[in-house]
Amino acid sequence: MPHTPTTRRAPDRGRSLLGPALELVHTGRAPTRSALTAALEVTRATAGAVAGELAALGLVTVDQHPIGSTRGRPSHRLGLTPEGPVVLAAQLHADGFSVALAGLGGSLGEPVAHPLPARTDPVSLFGAIADAGAGLIRADRRRCLGAALALPNPVRLPQGTAPAALTFGWPGDTPAAALFADAMAAQDLGPRTRRPLPTAVANDANLVALAEHRHGAGRDARHLLLVTSGHRGVGGALVVDGRLHTGSAGLALEVGHLTVDPLGRPCPCGNRGCLNVETDPAALLAAAGRASDPAGQLLDPAGQLLDPAGQLLDQARELARSAGRDPVARAAVDQVVDRLGLGLAGLANILNPDRIVLGGLHRDLLAAAPERLPEAVIRHSLWGRCDQVPIVASALAHGGLVGAAELAWEPYLANPQLVAG
Known part of the structure; x- marks a missing residue:
């Protein structure tokens, strides 16, 4: 028949x-x-x-x-629906972590920041994050459907392992996804939480890019390049036609390790002059002549060691904002902006994005040098000379958390009927 x-x-x-x-x-x-x-x-x-x-x-x-x-x-x-279900969004930083509940539409509850626990091995860290998140879930009357964590290091897919967690010195291929799932499963999540609770982890820059594309400065861009510098180092991500480009194993777009000065500052990856160490908060403060000890750690004016995670970013942002009135800050900003422009031009030559979004300290550098940075990109970019790429500041205050929420919502955006499970 x-x-x-x-x-x-x-x-x-x-x-x-x-x-x-x-x-x-x-x-x-x-x-x-x-x-x-x-x-x-x-x-x-x-x-x-x-x-x-x-x-x-x-x-x-x-x-x-x-x-x-x-x-x-x-x-x-x-x-x-205002009283609809939520997910738990978490983000690990070099100096602490934050958690928040998030609804659909990029709606993020008030983030709660926590310091790092005394021990920073992955089991201890994920346990502390899960405990803080569980407290938010129990205190809220809405149903929680999932949890996701943004990590400041690459995440290999689909295994969910961290092949190189330089910030905390974790061993190679730490099973981050499995450890986070175990940490959440061990918590008392209250009667309204879905069981078993779906969990996920991903690189923070990837998640910021996803959040900016859906809810921020990257809306309507077809090929969105995000470059950002947080507490330490530089991250990047690419969104193509609404989907993250993660490469063959989830490790694509490690833009921080693009060399912009072969004789520059040593990078934790083993090379010199990476964008990672030439355009991050420590690099800007060093360009302004802030003193450092023999190990390269920055010191405050009184000679005390600066917290390498928290204070560096705050002081670097303040320095960038003072460039209009301080000649030393102006010179430091110009030096770092030229390095950043060189890196962005190289990325634009390879990726040909239709929009570049800058986050973290790089957002402040764009504000401090709104003409110099685009001009540097045009000067070094083949396509920039004939087809200038818009360079804009990120729009989301907590892009990593919003992105983690997007990751947690992903199964339900693909199949909303899972909500009824």
């Missing part, structure tokens, strides 16, 4: 649209039912049925009072 193609029934087709529809509302691209209809390229009835099913899952609200003029058919507003 010849095979006869079958036609999928309308309800099945509607369910297959749940994920794309939720992502459209989640990213603000479908604020009304008519916008959802156009974006999904379906009939009004199908879009209404999809929105209704998302509402039944407790994820989306449909305003029953249509908006629009008296001409044509008014549309219903679509929103995200």
